[in-house]
Amino acid sequence: QQQVKQSPQSLIVQKGGISIINCAYENTAFDYFPWYQQFPGKGPALLIAIRPDVSEKKEGRFTISFNKSAKQFSLHIMDSQPGDSATYFCAASLIVNQAGTALIFGKGTTLSVSS
Amino acid sequence: DTGVSQNPRHKITKRGQNVTFRCDPISEHNRLYWYRQTLGQGPEFLTYFQNEAQLEKSRLLSDRFSAERPKGSFSTLEIQRTEQGDSAMYLCASSGWVPKGEKLFFGSGTQLSVL
Numbered sequence: 001q002q003q004v005k006q007s008p009q010s011l012i013v014q015k016g017g018i019s020i021i022n023c024a025y026e027n028t029a030f031d032y033f034p035w036y037q038q039f040p041g042k043g044p045a046l047l048i049a050i051r052p053d054v055s056e057k058k059e060g061r062f063t064i065s066f067n068k069s070a071k072q073f074s075l076h077i078m079d080s081q082p083g084d085s086a087t088y089f090c091a092a093s094l095i096v097n098q099a100g101t102a103l104i105f106g107k108g109t110t111l112s113v114s115s
Numbered sequence: 116d117t118g119v120s121q122n123p124r125h126k127i128t129k130r131g132q133n134v135t136f137r138c139d140p141i142s143e144h145n146r147l148y149w150y151r152q153t154l155g156q157g158p159e160f161l162t163y164f165q166n167e168a169q170l171e172k173s174r175l176l177s178d179r180f181s182a183e184r185p186k187g188s189f190s191t192l193e194i195q196r197t198e199q200g201d202s203a204m205y206l207c208a209s210s211g212w213v214p215k216g217e218k219l220f221f222g223s224g225t226q227l228s229v230l
Contacts, residue, residue, distance in 0.1 A: 006157075032217070034218075036221075041223065042223050042224075043119070043206050043208070043221030043222050043223050043224050044158065044206075044221050045221065046218055046219065046220075049218075089157045089158075091157070093217070096163060096170070096171040097163070097170040097171045098165055098170055100146060100148075100163040100165060100170055100171055100217075101148075101163075101210070101217040101219070102160040102163070102171065102173075103150075103158070103160060103219065104160070105156075105157025105158050105159070106157055107155070107156055107157055108155070108156070108157050
């Protein structure tokens, strides 16, 4: 019940195309859903995040779509660029002791954008 | 650079040895987190500090692991009697309080290899 399932494991998209990564969860106690981008040798960096009372959030070329009833959310990268080539992780947040956050991460999607 | 700093970047040790990693969070952040990331997986929550108090520990944190954050500033993570299964990237993250959705800033991690 604590898992976040992410798919696909890897994705190849042509430059200018749309990249779509999907995640699903079971625990209804999750209250915040961030996406992180990670380049080799670096730590994850927050890309965009959404709360479950919102169905969509857009920041530049990145959009999260959230379906609370289906317990699913997805990341769309519009006009994908070679610089977007990285590993993307969805995550779900649980409140822990005194309002700290334990992030439960998916297994990641390796995105390659070909030029 | 005012980001989260982790040292060393790489550590190679022999099985049975003790190792210690250091994390310097962003200076105004009072929350500090440790995560572990193995190859091909998302990060896994290990423990959480608010100021100097360790408020939450994952069941992944066996009794060979100990973390401290003296004076609520930098933090150390020590692993005693290392095992080959401890080989992973150890990530530190910090955050300040955000009313809706905590934003974690990750360091670049310490890559541990146990031979």
